Amino acid sequence: MSAFLSVEALSVRFGGLLAIESLSFELREGEVLSLIGPNGAGKTTAFNAITGYLAPASGEIRFQGRRLNGLSTNRVAELGLVRTFQKTSVFGGRSALENILIGLHLRSKQSALAILLGLPSVVREEKELEAEARRILDFVGLGARADEAGAALAYGEQRLLEVAIALAAKPKLLMLDEPVSGMNPSETASFMTKLAEIRGLGITVLLVEHDMKMVMGVSDRIVCLSQGRIIANGTPAQIQRDSEVIRAYLGERYARAHG
Amino acid sequence: MKAALTWAWLIALATLPLWLDNPYVLHVLIVAGIFIVAAMSLNLLLGYTGQLSLGHVAFFGIGAYASALASLGFSIHILPDFVLQSEAKPVWLGMLAGIAVAGACGWLIGRLAFKVRGAYFVIVSISFAEVVRLVALNWVELTQGPMALNNIPPLTLWLPGAGETTFWKKPANYWLVLATAALCYVLIRRLVRSRAGRAMVALRENEPLATSVGVDVTRTLVLTTVVSAAMAGAAGALYAHYVRIVDPDVFLFIYTVTMVIMVVTGGKGTLAGPVVGGLIFGLLPEGVRALDFKPEMQWIVYGVLMILVVYFLPQGIVPALEAWWRRR
Numbered sequence: 001m002s003a004f005l006s007v008e009a010l011s012v013r014f015g016g017l018l019a020i021e022s023l024s025f026e027l028r029e030g031e032v033l034s035l036i037g038p039n040g041a042g043k044t045t046a047f048n049a050i051t052g053y054l055a056p057a058s059g060e061i062r063f064q065g066r067r068l069n070g071l072s073t074n075r076v077a078e079l080g081l082v083r084t085f086q087k088t089s090v091f092g093g094r095s096a097l098e099n100i101l102i103g104l105h106l107r108s109k110q111s112a113l114a115i116l117l118g119l120p121s122v123v124r125e126e127k128e129l130e131a132e133a134r135r136i137l138d139f140v141g142l143g144a145r146a147d148e149a150g151a152a153l154a155y156g157e158q159r160l161l162e163v164a165i166a167l168a169a170k171p172k173l174l175m176l177d178e179p180v181s182g183m184n185p186s187e188t189a190s191f192m193t194k195l196a197e198i199r200g201l202g203i204t205v206l207l208v209e210h211d212m213k214m215v216m217g218v219s220d221r222i223v224c225l226s227q228g229r230i231i232a233n234g235t236p237a238q239i240q241r242d243s244e245v246i247r248a249y250l251g252e253r254y255a256r257a258h259g
Numbered sequence: 260m261k262a263a264l265t266w267a268w269l270i271a272l273a274t275l276p277l278w279l280d281n282p283y284v285l286h287v288l289i290v291a292g293i294f295i296v297a298a299m300s301l302n303l304l305l306g307y308t309g310q311l312s313l314g315h316v317a318f319f320g321i322g323a324y325a326s327a328l329a330s331l332g333f334s335i336h337i338l339p340d341f342v343l344q345s346e347a348k349p350v351w352l353g354m355l356a357g358i359a360v361a362g363a364c365g366w367l368i369g370r371l372a373f374k375v376r377g378a379y380f381v382i383v384s385i386s387f388a389e390v391v392r393l394v395a396l397n398w399v400e401l402t403q404g405p406m407a408l409n410n411i412p413p414l415t416l417w418l419p420g421a422g423e424t425t426f427w428k429k430p431a432n433y434w435l436v437l438a439t440a441a442l443c444y445v446l447i448r449r450l451v452r453s454r455a456g457r458a459m460v461a462l463r464e465n466e467p468l469a470t471s472v473g474v475d476v477t478r479t480l481v482l483t484t485v486v487s488a489a490m491a492g493a494a495g496a497l498y499a500h501y502v503r504i505v506d507p508d509v510f511l512f513i514y515t516v517t518m519v520i521m522v523v524t525g526g527k528g529t530l531a532g533p534v535v536g537g538l539i540f541g542l543l544p545e546g547v548r549a550l551d552f553k554p555e556m557q558w559i560v561y562g563v564l565m566i567l568v569v570y571f572l573p574q575g576i577v578p579a580l581e582a583w584w585r586r587r
Contacts, residue, residue: 051471077473085471091464102461106473108454112482115453116446122453129454169472 003062004029004204005050005081005173010059012042012049019045021228022059027173032195032205034215036239037225038249043208044086046225047177051083052076063173078106080172084162084179086208092151096142096161099150100133103168107132133168140164140194156187160194167198174198175206180214192217212254216240224249272437276430285429291541292436293498297514298521298533299443300490305519306528307451308483309463310372313381313515314388315491318361320509322492323499324395324402326350326357327411330500335400350414354496361492362485369484370477385512392510407506414500432501439497440534443490448530450486459483460528524568526575535576540565 003026012020020042027033035043048054050061052073061068063081071079091099108129110122137143140160145153153161159179166174180188188211195218199205209215215222216236224232224239226248232239239245246255276285301315330353334344348356368387372380395402402408414426414435426432450456458479461469470476499505517540525536543564547557572579 053467072475073467073470074473074475077471083471085468089465089468091461091468093464094460098457098460102457102469102474103472105454105458105461110454112450112455112486115449115455116486118445118449122449126453165468165472 003027004064005206006060006062007046007050008060008062010046010049010061011057012045012054013057019228020049020056023225023228023230025223025230025233027204027206029204030199030202031220032199032207032218034207034209034219034222035225036209036212036215036222036249037231040227041225042228043225044177047083047175047206047208050076051081051175077169080170081175082166082169082171082173083175084166084177086177086181088155088158088162088182090150090153090158090161090165092149094150095147096137096150096153097130097133097146099161099165100136100168101129103136103165104129104133106169136164136168139167139197141190156183159183160191163194163198167203171203173204173206175208177208178210179207180209180211188214212250269441273434276433282429285433287542287545289429289433289436289501291537292433292440293494293501294514294517294521294541295534295537296436296440296443296494296497297491298518298525298537299440299447300487300494301518302522302527302529302533303447303450303459303483303487303490305522306526306532307456307459307463308480310376310480310483311381311519312368312384312484312487313512313519314368314384314386315487315518316510316512316514317384317388317391318365318488318491319495319498319514320388320395320505321364321391322357322361322495323505323509324357324408324495325360325492326353326496327408327499327505328401329353329356330412331408331410333401350412350500351416354414354493354500357496357499358489358492361495362489365484365486365488366481368488369481372480372484388510388512388515392507395507395510402507405506407504408499409504411499411503411505413503426500436497436501439493443493444530444534446486446490451530455479455482463528520565524565524572524575526577526579529575529577529581532575532577539576 005027008024010020010023011018023046035046037043045054049056050068052068052071052075056069063079066079068076091102108125110125114122134143134146137146140163142157142160142164145157150158150161163176163179180191183191192214195205207215207219219236221234222236222239223230224245231248232242232245234242240258246252297315297319301312304310304312329345329348330350332345332347334342337343368384371383375383396404415423417423424431426435458469458474461474462476462479466476495509521536521540522533524540525534526532540561543561544557547560568576
């Protein structure tokens with residue numbers, strides 16, 4: 001079976017700094033793969049390169065057999081690859097509902113001419129989109145907050161809204177960049193449940209996260225990066241025992257507590 | 260409630276020439292109306308996508324010149340032995356030409372806006388307006404340069420029942436401007452309440468997030484500038500056939516500034532903002548003049564009021580009124 005997403009020999013350069021050096025990994029359809037590693041290891045840079053925010057210096061990225069190199073971010077999204085951001089990123093001045101409606105951009109197909117003419121199909125579609133947006137808000141548990149401005153939501157709610165915006169874009173592959181950073185343990189636990197539901201929708205997940213409890217709990221496989229290179233690749237159990245991962249990232253204390 | 264208020268306003272404005280027989284007041288309203296159309300078009304760019312087009316008057320002037328030239332006819336030497344000649348066309352066709360040419364220029368600027376954003380876009384748009392002004396000033400064969408295009412014909416329309424009407428009188432022009440403004444308002448409302456309008460706002464609020472869910476930056480900006488420029492062109496065409504003389508001064512920077520003031524004081528990114536700002540700052544100078552103050556008072560009052568609005572209602576008059584309405 002060919003890989004869902006394959007990253008081959010990907011290198012990203014910032015001036016003289018090699019942020020990612022020959023990174024290769026594969027993602028299978030339906031699984032949850034986590035990228036872990038110390039700060040500056042290149043996890044977010046890999047996200048940016050895959051989704052077209054950064055041009056890689058070399059290497060190849062393929063999604064369902066299609067080459068992604070050189071595609072703009074919105075084209076990548078059209079193919080079904082949608083990411084969230086490490087730093088909370090919502091449309092702060094718009095209501096939660098409008099945030100989701102923006103996320104539904106690709107779902108709507110009306111041409112500019114049809115919109116200017118005010119065709120009945122446009123009006124009908126707007127109603128459908130709003131109903132869909134409310135369903136998505138209910139799914140992440142923000143249904144009661146639909147009319148609040150994005151910026152007025154609590155921090156944990158904003159993080160949920162961000163995931164909801166991404167879900168609205170109907171991803172085949174959802175890339176989450178530290179979705180639970182800044183959440184308290186109970187919020188994190190409920191997010192893990194939510195992630196299982198998202199998986200149940202048939203969405204493949206690529207996760208970057210520092211919360212090891214979450215990573216070990218939800219991942220099928222883990223890739224560990226350090227200084228732009230892969231140092232380990234395996235199941236959570238294998239990663240927890242990997243001496244190099246323990247030295248570079250997890251630390252002796254983690255190993256003692258969980259070994 | 261809100262709809263009833265809109266209709267009441269519209270009916271009051273539409274019947275105005277019937278109960279107010281004052282050509283001077285009508286003239287002031289027509290000119291203000293033309294500028295309100297231009298301000299509404301600027302609001303689409305400045306208010307919704309957040310791109311400040313400080314050369315917006317270029318589209319206005321291009322619409323005015325294109326419409327005037329099409330209805331006057333012209334002949335220019337392109338190569339030494341090749342003359343491009345255009346017969347005089349009906350005015351309504353000229354106005355459509357004005358809208359189309361302005362829209363095409365909008366397409367060009369929209370493509371550029373993708374590459375240069377923010378302060379750079381401001382500079383590009385100012386330069387564009389200045390270049391167009393210099394062309395209008397120096398290409399005498401086409402534009403008559405500083406001698407101006409004179410005797411531009413007024414609009415003639417064939418209406419069922421009424422036969423052929425030429426818009427010589429003020430009421431006819433007033434209704435034409437009012438109808439154009441209402442049409443532009445409806446079009447802009449449809450646009451901003453659709454996926455296209457949401458994409459514009461998304462780009463203004465958070466561009467990386469917008470692109471991550473598939474918003475196409477180039478398409479959105481090009482669509483916005485084309486619609487915006489075409490509407491500004493329509494305003495210019497109305498202006499040309501109402502005033503019936505166009506000279507390179509239609510490209511003056513001060514007109515762009517007037518539009519920006521109307522949009523910002525009224526409330527950028529709101530539908531009613533440019534209308535409210537346009538009515539206040541379009542009618543104020545004439546209103547103050549009517550009070551028999553010294554001439555300089557006109558602009559002192561204008562400036563002071565503008566500063567007060569911007570200082571106390573930084574979001575603009577319409578958002579402030581809406582917030583007040585909700586709080587009651």
